[in-house]
Amino acid sequence: MLQPLTFHNSRLQWSSFLDNSEERCKMGKKKPRQSPWGFVSCPSCCSLPPPMEKLKSAIPQTLILSISQSNPHTLPNTCSSLHDFLNHLPQFHQMVEDLAHKETSLFLKNKESALKFKLKGNKCLSNGDNSNALRFYTQALRIAPRDVNDMGKNLVATLYVNRAAVLQKMGLVVESLHDCNMAVAICRSYSKAWYRRGKANTLMGNYENAVCDLKVSLHMEHSISGKKQIEGEINLILGQHKVKDFPPNVDKYNDSNINDQPQQIQLQCVTTETKGRGMVCLTEIPPATLLHTEEPYAAIISKQFRETHCHFCFNELPKNIVPCLSCSMALYCSQICQANASWQDLESDMKGYDIGIDLEKYVENVIKESVIIKQNGEHKHECGVNWPAALPSETVLAGRVILKYMTHQGHFGKSSTIVNLDLCHNYVQLDPEAKLELHISSIILLKCLQFYTSDFPLNGETISQCVLLLAQIKVNSMAIIRVKSSDSSANHTTSTTEQVRVGQAIYLTGSMFNHSCKPNIHTYFQSRTLNIRAIDFVRVGQPLELSYGPQVGRWSCNERQISLKNQYAFICSCASCTKSNLSDLFINSYRCSNPTCFGVVLDRDLVNYEKRKVNPCDGVEYNEIKKVASVLCEETELTHRVEPGVCLNCGGYRDMYGSKETVKKGEICKGLLDSSEVVSSGLRCLDVLKSVLHPYNKRVAEVEDYVAQVFCSIGELQRARDHCKASIKILEKLYGEEHIVIGNELVKLASIQLSLGDGDFEESRNRIELVFSRHYGSHVDVIFPHLKFLKKGP
Numbered sequence: 001m002l003q004p005l006t007f008h009n010s011r012l013q014w015s016s017f018l019d020n021s022e023e024r025c026k027m028g029k030k031k032p033r034q035s036p037w038g039f040v041s042c043p044s045c046c047s048l049p050p051p052m053e054k055l056k057s058a059i060p061q062t063l064i065l066s067i068s069q070s071n072p073h074t075l076p077n078t079c080s081s082l083h084d085f086l087n088h089l090p091q092f093h094q095m096v097e098d099l100a101h102k103e104t105s106l107f108l109k110n111k112e113s114a115l116k117f118k119l120k121g122n123k124c125l126s127n128g129d130n131s132n133a134l135r136f137y138t139q140a141l142r143i144a145p146r147d148v149n150d151m152g153k154n155l156v157a158t159l160y161v162n163r164a165a166v167l168q169k170m171g172l173v174v175e176s177l178h179d180c181n182m183a184v185a186i187c188r189s190y191s192k193a194w195y196r197r198g199k200a201n202t203l204m205g206n207y208e209n210a211v212c213d214l215k216v217s218l219h220m221e222h223s224i225s226g227k228k229q230i231e232g233e234i235n236l237i238l239g240q241h242k243v244k245d246f247p248p249n250v251d252k253y254n255d256s257n258i259n260d261q262p263q264q265i266q267l268q269c270v271t272t273e274t275k276g277r278g279m280v281c282l283t284e285i286p287p288a289t290l291l292h293t294e295e296p297y298a299a300i301i302s303k304q305f306r307e308t309h310c311h312f313c314f315n316e317l318p319k320n321i322v323p324c325l326s327c328s329m330a331l332y333c334s335q336i337c338q339a340n341a342s343w344q345d346l347e348s349d350m351k352g353y354d355i356g357i358d359l360e361k362y363v364e365n366v367i368k369e370s371v372i373i374k375q376n377g378e379h380k381h382e383c384g385v386n387w388p389a390a391l392p393s394e395t396v397l398a399g400r401v402i403l404k405y406m407t408h409q410g411h412f413g414k415s416s417t418i419v420n421l422d423l424c425h426n427y428v429q430l431d432p433e434a435k436l437e438l439h440i441s442s443i444i445l446l447k448c449l450q451f452y453t454s455d456f457p458l459n460g461e462t463i464s465q466c467v468l469l470l471a472q473i474k475v476n477s478m479a480i481i482r483v484k485s486s487d488s489s490a491n492h493t494t495s496t497t498e499q500v501r502v503g504q505a506i507y508l509t510g511s512m513f514n515h516s517c518k519p520n521i522h523t524y525f526q527s528r529t530l531n532i533r534a535i536d537f538v539r540v541g542q543p544l545e546l547s548y549g550p551q552v553g554r555w556s557c558n559e560r561q562i563s564l565k566n567q568y569a570f571i572c573s574c575a576s577c578t579k580s581n582l583s584d585l586f587i588n589s590y591r592c593s594n595p596t597c598f599g600v601v602l603d604r605d606l607v608n609y610e611k612r613k614v615n616p617c618d619g620v621e622y623n624e625i626k627k628v629a630s631v632l633c634e635e636t637e638l639t640h641r642v643e644p645g646v647c648l649n650c651g652g653y654r655d656m657y658g659s660k661e662t663v664k665k666g667e668i669c670k671g672l673l674d675s676s677e678v679v680s681s682g683l684r685c686l687d688v689l690k691s692v693l694h695p696y697n698k699r700v701a702e703v704e705d706y707v708a709q710v711f712c713s714i715g716e717l718q719r720a721r722d723h724c725k726a727s728i729k730i731l732e733k734l735y736g737e738e739h740i741v742i743g744n745e746l747v748k749l750a751s752i753q754l755s756l757g758d759g760d761f762e763e764s765r766n767r768i769e770l771v772f773s774r775h776y777g778s779h780v781d782v783i784f785p786h787l788k789f790l791k792k793g794p
């Protein structure tokens, strides 16, 4: 289930720097912790500037009070007062210096350290220790300055060539080719880089390109022995393979694009009765239609994924990571992403080499393919300083939005408008603590941006714009989600998928879609592109609504309302929260005390909630609740009242106190599930819960699912299958049969059925295909590569 951003932790916190600084800290001490790339941090001596709490505690109560009472109109005054106050505090200036001054940065390049890592890499390479050689070259690349030489060659280019050699030895030929591309883009006249590229192309069977690479290399090579070796290689290829020298096919290895373009669907932003602006469509939309794709206005990687995911596209980093050319913090999965986030061209020329017109064309093609022209420069103002690592992601995202806005408007030094995105916010509803924190972080952010560009306007007006932007980010930013899959059973029969929030982004049109607890559209991401697909049939003019997280079937109405209120400060007025529906009746319901009756019994909380939902004003007979509940019963006319403990079907009474006690006992059994008696206690728990809870109660589904997992882990697949099916049957009632949750559960069932050779596997597979293609269209293979086992044969 996609979960747009949650704001569990709205308190500003100074994060500790992640493990991506140099081997030694700025105080020269060896750093103790290791990151996946071997970079380490030293929390003790490289501690951050004085924590923000210290600043907060210095602020006078009168100022805190006026901030707590501030609203968008008074913000310029409160921002200006706080700015004046902080400006007189020496510790504030010290903190900003530490955050924004390049000299204090932990992310600067360092030639000496890079050379040490390079030597270590060379040593490992000659000893055949490829994985450590790869690690050391990567470390060296991360901190090697882009424009320094080592033994007459550009250090960064040399490191890419060395790493390309290791990658080739490890059989990672495509990655090796990419490193060669990087090296030739940095230094076109680097013979070894072309030579290594020729080797990579040979290994890939691209003999025409290999010959061209080697010919370029031959022109650049100075030594006679080197020239001889290259000539030997060329002759070998020409002798063994049929090679036409030209034209080489440089486009052959481009990534293929998925052809699932949004169709011509007209969307419109309209004003709604209860939800502000919202999106509707002007044409009918069948389910599974891709109706909107959008690139973010600004995006930022989540802190915990900085070392493992690309800072531009948010995909997992490959073995051949490409670090930023100017700082040691930003990491990319490819030169394309690096160039996209960057702002600088790789200057490289071939002066003094006459390689002939055809080879020159070939070189141009290779470089053009390597260096993408479209640079959005989002990393420029953050490069080589501490604050992007130290401040909360949302604040860093705000910095990106402001810089982009000002650059686009050509506003630097000319206007007092630093940002104006016309998005909604909930500033007035924020609690006093949150308002104060937004004030402080806005002042710190803008002060840091002033270090980057001295004509940055910093005053009450611009700070208040930043405060409102942060409030807008809270309400409008989307979490960029990736699906991670892992085996969940010892015998690899089932796998679980987990959704991780790798980034956070602002989409301008995406921000206009309102929330529904039963959405009719589904959002997902490829790289940082937002895709929105219809999951139901949408009529002309019908609102298009996605889920901000809470959904019918997952939570009761009460839980959904609390969550949306806490996270986004609004009272949900979607159809499911204002009208009675079966899922909300079932989810926490009890069974009728009459064993032959299938009716629903509600407890006091649920009755009150449902009554408020259907008729908030008076106490009429709540026909709507009964009408919904009557789906379960034979009788058409229900005469009894909707009361706690009363069966909505037959009017029979259940003792709610005793029932709750029984459920508690059932929960104790569930707690025993990890003990040695795991299977029998699981089944006992299920029996206890089923004796009092309604058969479609969510808790019964959870225990069925748990018991299925237990049976799976001990290899009793038939019983696992039966419990898995039982769980799915309940979830279908709660979510609807085509919900993505059902798709995920069916994947579990199908994997068990496949292991059992069960004939029903086909049916599950067909249903999975239906559910997933409705939600992801043709993108399903890319987003869920682990589902390939379900593919039908050719």
Ligand SMILES: C[S@@+](CC[C@H](N)C(=O)[O-])C[C@H]1O[C@@H](n2cnc3c(N)ncnc32)[C@H](O)[C@@H]1O
Pocket: 274, 275, 276, 277, 278, 423, 424, 426, 475, 476, 511, 512, 513, 514, 515, 516, 568, 569, 570, 571, 572, 573, 574
């Ligand atoms: C991302 S914005 C959506 C666009 C917004 N309606 C606007 O006018 O800009 C989120 C805000 O829309 C409103 N909203 C969205 N879904 C809603 C719902 N189901 N019930 C009530 N308000 C909703 C809330 O004010 C929420 O903070």
